[in-house]
Amino acid sequence: MTAIDQARDIREGEAIDAQALTAYCRDHAPSLVPAEGVIEIAQFPGGASNLTYLLQVDGDEYVLRRPPFGSQVASAHDMGREYGVLSRLHGVYDYAPRPVIHCTDESVIGAEFYVMERLRGTIVRRDLPDDVVLSPAGATRLCEQLLDVQAALHTTDIDAAGMRDFGKPEGYIQRQITGWNKRYRNARTEDVPECTAIMDWLAARIPDVTRTAIIHNDYKLDNVVFDTDLTRIIGVLDWEMATLGDPVMDFGCSMAYWVQADDPEPLRAIRMGPTQLPGMLTRDEMLERYREATGQTIDDWPFYQVFGLFRLAAILQQIYKRYVEGKTTDERFKSFGDSVRVLADQCERVIRDS
Template sequence: MIDPSAPVRRGEELDVAALERYLLAHLPEAQGPLVVEQFPGGFSNLTYLLRLGDRELVLRRPPFGAAIKSAHDMGREHRVLSRLYPVYRKVPRPLLYCEDESVIGAPFYVMERLHGVILRSHSPLLQQLSGEALRAIGVAAIENLAALHAIDYAAAGLGDLGKPEGYVRRQIEGWTKRYRAAQTDEVPALETLIAWLHAHMPAERSAALIHNDYKFDNLMLNPANLTEIIAVLDWEMCTIGDPLMDLGTTLGYWIEPNDPPALQSMLGLTTAPGNLSRREVVECYAAASGRTVDDPLFYYLYGLFKIAVIVQQIYARYRRGFTQDARFARLDIVVNACAQLAVAALEEGEISRLARR
């Protein structure tokens, strides 16, 4: 049940000798030798398992060929974890940050290795869970999102992490700009979505620490009690902003049984019987957070748009030869599926149980 590591993918190898020397020099009581494997999940920053003597650590570095430094800022991610860990123990404890690119070719940081269950779309464990168990896990995930949004970020020293004023507009404009920079094909449905989002931005109501990529495979669960979240992972996109936009990202990842097959194949963890619907996710979040979600359609469409752009950026790296990861070869289908699902939601004015497109 514990999330396994695997041999390092071709083209994503690290300089093991240089890394071992650095770790032995900078980690107290460290002893070699160093063995490196890779966690194969995830599509953005790369995550490696380090076995340094009898000690297990985790290393994070930017993807090879990434051109967006702000989205892969290892120093920022390390700083967030360092300040968050004392007040929110559901994060790995950071141990070391290295900005010297001569060690492995990019900045990186090292953190403790936690042991837990990460649910993924094709996990055999899903076949063993009852509908009641899946629903309980979903409720726990959404209640934890509300708890995350209740953190006193200023007291944690994270008040300088972002500018909440104008956050919604910056996100719509920023993701549109990122899409244009990574665009490889014409996607008419995505153009419809972009125009609608620009014309229907809601007023901002509050600010919170937001994760910005909150989904099941960024949650680590207690193997003895899967409704207990022991860690929230991958904080590379976190900031201070409108918490309903964070909810929108989660809704975008929350795939239902009628959604396009391409999304079910890549993100279909929530399609199994018993899971909350997207409408129930909104209701659960509102009850747990005390916030009113007047316009879930906007936030859901924003989530789909953001996911489409993230996937397009990854696909563009593949098309331009910066990665050889075969998983990325047909991600254009996922971009199109996000766009088509968004148009269906727009036409029906609903976020759940949309007609298959």
Template sequence: MTHIDQPKDVRSGEELDTDALRTWLDQEVPELSGDIAVKQFPSGHSNLTYMLQVDGKEVVLRRPPFGAEKIAKGHDMSREYTILSHLDGVFDKIPDPIAYCDDAEVIGAPFYLMERVEGVILRGAKPKVDGLDEQTMRGLSEAFVDTLAEVHAIDLEAAGLEDFGKPEGYVERQVTGWIGRYKRAQTDEIPAMDRAGEWLEANMPAEVGASIIHNDFKYDNLVLDPDDLTKVRAILDWEMATVGDPLMDLGTSLAYWVEPDDPDVIKAMSFGPTVMPGNFTRRELVDRYAEKSGLPVDDIVFYFVYGLYKVAVIGQQIYFRFKEGDTDDPRFAMLIHAVKALGDVAQKAIDEGKIEGLG
């Protein structure tokens, strides 16, 4: 049996004010009438995702995590909603946006509503999902890369996003920006992270172009067809999407793509079931992407190291919130070890000039 992703009870301290939400719905989305029942999707380290059951209908609510106002960037609900609104009708692998609220007084932060796309989401290294045999994982690897290339091929003008973001100078801004975010959220001295940041600043390649990029493209942000796990129904979590160099997007995906011979501490992070038999290696993933996109991948080590550094900084930001007492989610206590491990892998990739065999 294939398990469709389901929400659970809301975590303590992350409840929604349903009375205030009901008042807002009456004004802004009157078709969603009646009592509100709230569940929460339990996974994810960033924005909080809830399912609202209203008069027999199911919609998804997204809001920033509690304490996120201390992080200067990210968690931008307006940005995520804007991207989805522009892609609606142009790209079919998204949940349809419903409404956006910029009034933090309603539930304590800006939020938006979107349709629920029912399907399978592969969470963790060994998802409790039937049918993930070698042939299926091979097909899903192909669909993963092909879908990423499809995102990068979206017509910016058709989506009305040709003026969204600042694609010129994107690589430099991302490198310096993530270094700055790391320093603002830093809690421990991690020499490998310092060296990786310095190397990225000194080795930036020329940009290959500009496209819509997701910036968090990995298995657990894909909704799969329950009847065919090699088909992608929707891409979730567009909070960091922008217009920029598509190879930077590929680099982030490579950072999440753990291989069987990677260090044990990296494999323990469970970014997804990429170590299961049948999956592409990182090199195979890059080769198929190059074939589908037509883009040069000669500087792939740079993009991979950038991805590792970026993912490490995201983990550092979440750990910072934990250390500050803004969340007591026990998952976050161990994130500092992930930050250190990602820094070590980045350093090894730099030293050896490759993206594989880093165990």
């Protein structure tokens, strides 16, 4: 595994018709069309939500994003929204990739899609790439970079970005609790917990605060692109759920992915990044730096922690249900039910300690 995120052969059942894509781009985005032949397509290995492909065109590289096969949750895979966010943020937020084209004609490749520039760098997934050595001091800097880039988004001027109409911040927290509780119930399979007590606890603890910022809604390690030695973030990916809302909710969702070295073994077993390494900041240290970077007062941190964990459980459960029902055969999703159970346990742990 090298530091640069590598595209691979396309997974079975997730192919794109290169001829049809080339023909569409020839009519709508001539800059993407090769002088001869067709666009070359490979697939990036990560991602359990939208699918991501590498397009190679006469030596240039682009990225195509499309919804997953078999998804019934259209709001979580809104290509037009993601393209619109990038179109507005690119130029005012240094980490937003440049969008190139958006296609709503599902007959072209079987789904709506958009294409953006490729940011060539390192994406950190569960473990560090084999050719990257990260000292404890380097791990600390990585954490600080990750947090500071999120804080920069949360303090970006909404009007300068032209995003005043990209959400309904009033009542945002209430809608999130109601919506994710409903999504979990609708996606639940018999082998995962009901989580009724967790949902009731969240509904009873909604804070009476009004904060509005541009939020990413899925900001985590494998959605940012670092330079090759992990010293600087060069871009942020996966903007399909971006909106206007409470930035602390966004930060709480990010911390749901943050597994540290002293966490219970079942939680460490499902970590999605190398956040347990020496030098990585703890969740409490990340919270303190976030407060300093944004000036936010956070009086009920356990609420935001539990929300982030439960929302992640609901997301994984939606994907797991697709696997259980045979709507996807991707074996990565087979263990997601186990992850849902671990996250529910962590929710209960935070509630007991709050």
